[in-house]
Amino acid sequence: MELPLVRPDDILAQPTRARLFTLLSELKRHAGTHxxxxxxxxxxxxxxxxxxxxxxxxxxxxxxxxxxxxxxxDAWAIAAEARPGGEPPHAYEDLGRWLARATEPRPGRLRxxxxxxxxxxxxxxxxxxxxxxxxxxxxxxxALGFQPVVxxxxxxxxxxxxxxxxxxxxxxxxxxxxxxxxRGMTRGLLDVLEPHAELTGFVPKDPGKAGCLVEVxxxxxxxxxxxxxxxKRR
Numbered sequence: 001m002e003l004p005l006v007r008p009d010d011i012l013a014q015p016t017r018a019r020l021f022t023l024l025s026e027l028k029r030h031a032g033t034h035x036x037x038x039x040x041x042x043x044x045x046x047x048x049x050x051x052x053x054x055x056x057x058x059x060x061x062x063x064x065x066x067x068x069x070x071x072x073x074d075a076w077a078i079a080a081e082a083r084p085g086g087e088p089p090h091a092y093e094d095l096g097r098w099l100a101r102a103t104e105p106r107p108g109r110l111r112x113x114x115x116x117x118x119x120x121x122x123x124x125x126x127x128x129x130x131x132x133x134x135x136x137x138x139x140x141x142x143a144l145g146f147q148p149v150v151x152x153x154x155x156x157x158x159x160x161x162x163x164x165x166x167x168x169x170x171x172x173x174x175x176x177x178x179x180x181x182x183r184g185m186t187r188g189l190l191d192v193l194e195p196h197a198e199l200t201g202f203v204p205k206d207p208g209k210a211g212c213l214v215e216v217x218x219x220x221x222x223x224x225x226x227x228x229x230x231x232k233r234r
């Protein structure tokens with residue numbers, strides 16, 4: 001479960017409580033106070049206090065786990081009705097990974113995915129940015145989490161080096177599908193930002209190391225380079 005943006009007065013604005021809630025979301029099971037404290041390298045007493053506050057806020061539940069002799073210990077889990085940040089929970093990262101796994105990378109299917117990505121890219125450009133030209137592609141890629149830098153720039157040719165892959169987990173599940181979607185999105189962004197531009201190179205790299213290259217010609221008149229569509233596994 002991903003945490004939404006929280007207000008300063010939200011109970012999850014406190015870093016330790018946010019870490020505890022995230023950890024329980026990742027574990028997807030009941031966990032004892034001592035286990036959670038050990039994982040976060042914190043004292044159990046302090047962790048218990050934070051968990052009790054999360055319980056009062058309706059974000060976690062507490063059960064008693066019996067281990068034979070002795071007093072039953074607390075076992076914590078995400079509450080069924082939890083609304084972190086006041087909003088219903090979401091899991092975009094998991095969903096993206098699962099969808100990537102479920103999509104078969106057939107050539108015809110990849111063309112459909114790229115076409116869908118192109119439409120998505122066109123819709124992503126805000127109305128006030130639709131005259132941004134090729135220079136507007138960098139800020140758009142940055143807003144999507146790719147951390148782009150211009151590694152080569154001339155009057156007609158621009159190369160963006162993407163230093164981060166925000167779709168890392170999904171790419172590892174199915175690089176052909178995710179790269180086809182991203183390539184289509186990039187084309188869609190260019191359709192709006194600079195209609196006369198041409199995506200002449202799209203070179204995927206190892207997603208863990210990043211460094212994917214996006215090459216654009218402003219005039220669209222030069223010979224199109226062979227585009228690596230991610231049809232080979234990164």
